[in-house]
Amino acid sequence: MSGEAAARPAAPEAAGEPPAADDLLAGLLAAAPGAEAGVSAGDDVVRVGPEGLAKLAAAAREAGFEMCSDITAVDYLGKRRVRFELVVNLISLRRNRRLRILVPVPGDDPAAPSLVSVYPGANFLEREVYDMFGIRFEGHPDLTRILMPDDWEGHPLRRDFGVGAVPVQFKEAHQVY
Amino acid sequence: MAETTTAERNEAAAEIWVSGTEAPEVSEWMAASTDEGAQEMGRRETPDRAVEQRGARVVDDWVIDDAVADDERMMVNMGPQHPSTHGVLRLNLELEGEIVRRIKPVIGYLHTGMEKTAETLTFLQGPTNVTRMDYLAPLHNELCYSLAVEKLLGVDIPPRAQAIRVLMTELNRVSSHLVATATNGMDIGALSMMMYGFRERELILAFFEKTTGLRMNHNYIRPGGVAADLPDGWEDDVEEILDRIPKAMEDYEDLLKENSIWKGRTKGIGIITAEECLAYGITGPTLRAAGVDWDLRRSQPYSGIESYDFDVVTGRRGDVYDRYRVRIGEMLQSLRIVRQAAETMPRGDYKTGDRKVSPPPRRRINESMEALIHHFKIYTEGFKVPEGETYTAIESPRGELGCYLVSDGGGRPLRMHTRGPSFSNLQALPIMMADSLVADTIACIASLDPVMGDVDR
Numbered sequence: 001m002s003g004e005a006a007a008r009p010a011a012p013e014a015a016g017e018p019p020a021a022d023d024l025l026a027g028l029l030a031a032a033p034g035a036e037a038g039v040s041a042g043d044d045v046v047r048v049g050p051e052g053l054a055k056l057a058a059a060a061r062e063a064g065f066e067m068c069s070d071i072t073a074v075d076y077l078g079k080r081r082v083r084f085e086l087v088v089n090l091i092s093l094r095r096n097r098r099l100r101i102l103v104p105v106p107g108d109d110p111a112a113p114s115l116v117s118v119y120p121g122a123n124f125l126e127r128e129v130y131d132m133f134g135i136r137f138e139g140h141p142d143l144t145r146i147l148m149p150d151d152w153e154g155h156p157l158r159r160d161f162g163v164g165a166v167p168v169q170f171k172e173a174h175q176v177y
Numbered sequence: 178m179a180e181t182t183t184a185e186r187n188e189a190a191a192e193i194w195v196s197g198t199e200a201p202e203v204s205e206w207m208a209a210s211t212d213e214g215a216q217e218m219g220r221r222e223t224p225d226r227a228v229e230q231r232g233a234r235v236v237d238d239w240v241i242d243d244a245v246a247d248d249e250r251m252m253v254n255m256g257p258q259h260p261s262t263h264g265v266l267r268l269n270l271e272l273e274g275e276i277v278r279r280i281k282p283v284i285g286y287l288h289t290g291m292e293k294t295a296e297t298l299t300f301l302q303g304p305t306n307v308t309r310m311d312y313l314a315p316l317h318n319e320l321c322y323s324l325a326v327e328k329l330l331g332v333d334i335p336p337r338a339q340a341i342r343v344l345m346t347e348l349n350r351v352s353s354h355l356v357a358t359a360t361n362g363m364d365i366g367a368l369s370m371m372m373y374g375f376r377e378r379e380l381i382l383a384f385f386e387k388t389t390g391l392r393m394n395h396n397y398i399r400p401g402g403v404a405a406d407l408p409d410g411w412e413d414d415v416e417e418i419l420d421r422i423p424k425a426m427e428d429y430e431d432l433l434k435e436n437s438i439w440k441g442r443t444k445g446i447g448i449i450t451a452e453e454c455l456a457y458g459i460t461g462p463t464l465r466a467a468g469v470d471w472d473l474r475r476s477q478p479y480s481g482i483e484s485y486d487f488d489v490v491t492g493r494r495g496d497v498y499d500r501y502r503v504r505i506g507e508m509l510q511s512l513r514i515v516r517q518a519a520e521t522m523p524r525g526d527y528k529t530g531d532r533k534v535s536p537p538p539r540r541r542i543n544e545s546m547e548a549l550i551h552h553f554k555i556y557t558e559g560f561k562v563p564e565g566e567t568y569t570a571i572e573s574p575r576g577e578l579g580c581y582l583v584s585d586g587g588g589r590p591l592r593m594h595t596r597g598p599s600f601s602n603l604q605a606l607p608i609m610m611a612d613s614l615v616a617d618t619i620a621c622i623a624s625l626d627p628v629m630g631d632v633d634r
Binding site for chain 1: 284285288290292293294297328329455456457458459460469471476477565566567568570577579581583585591592594596600601603604633634
């Protein structure tokens, strides 16, 4: 081992500015009309409609949330009035903070703005959500299936998509009876 | 494909990461490179060249110009059954001679719908499922899932269980990095490294087998603690690991560190800058090798890992060589944590005493009616987790491993999503390999250390 393992005792938040908790969130809320801040199991959460998501994400990036670590969705079929909820997890390395954006997306013709232009890493993540839930991301450069085959029918992680009740489909698997 | 050349990105790499900077320009060509509309990468259309010939405009494909050069480009499919793709990674390459012009990962060949399966399993059965995702770091998957469940439950984990978790996951990190280094060596031609890496990994797996019953897919870390206490004589086994692996690592250093062939194949290859890493959500050794001092074990500690001394290893150039150095450094740091955890292992319970969450000891079942009821309830319908949602992340050997868990108050998760670090890290490939040689493809993939079980889940 060599100097590459140099001791780096200072945590990022110790080196940078102190976390300005409420100012930061207030700034984000001002950027996106209709956004509401909350706390869920100790994490900062912002709820916003699909129309405000792009603005909120852009403002979050400006505010120092450099990385979009995860995008996923939940299907609340039969549990909530608005069927889908898009979940965007952002992280700020400098402030050592996380922020979760929750976006309700209606069940008929689900669509949300793509975040690829703000966070390029959203590319694969949004493709996965599209593949699994059928939520379209407007403005995504390459919105194709990513885990399932191209010609798969349906979106497997929707709650009305049964487990194991589906004939296995594979591309170019011609039936030869 | 790339307007940015490798030299320019080398320059950019010298300037380390400024927080809150504007979106990197790379996004445009990355986006432009994947607009075919299918998962596979199609040929780029060669524009017809209309030329003036004797006063008439005709379409001429004989003109020696860019259009013809484009025509020389070859689409090559690599994988999914290729020994150096670490599982079933498939790459569409567009080659111009020996140079990779465009690249697109095509994934999903190992997709087994584990997130869907998780919705049908109780919270106690969950670790059996998630442990099969990243099969080189199964304990990290279990830990991440268990931490998410515990966060919603709000149970306290006894100190011994936490120390066992740290001990086991850090050993798992060493074994995972051993495989990464070994396969990295094999892919570039250092076959001895393959033998060495797997030889030492076997030591750790033997200890895992003794402790958990299985070499892989342990289902050892569960919500509420761990499945069993450490076996008798575990101190000696850990001592042997701590004794033998650093010695073996001296061999690796002799073999690779100053090896001119190794350096020739890895230095300056597959460079990714810190800004690109942040933009594309790339974490773990790849991010640290690019110079970003970020490790969730220190920034957002879990399981009491903040009470141990360790350093975060970083590189500077973000190339294959630095990623290899970061992994070597991290192995030594993990062994440091393991030594401290073994020396300060507290006494006490290895799982929580909350009987609503953790099953009672076997002997109590014969004595206590309540214990029998708890046992029965936990193993049939599972324990109930309060309604809520949480995102919990830990530092797996490959980067940020996250678990997004939603409970509707029942015995099974409403939704369990795993943020696989390999999945996001794969997006680094087109950036790393822009205008590089075909042979370097192999080095780049190996240095990313993707585990396809983690990518496809």
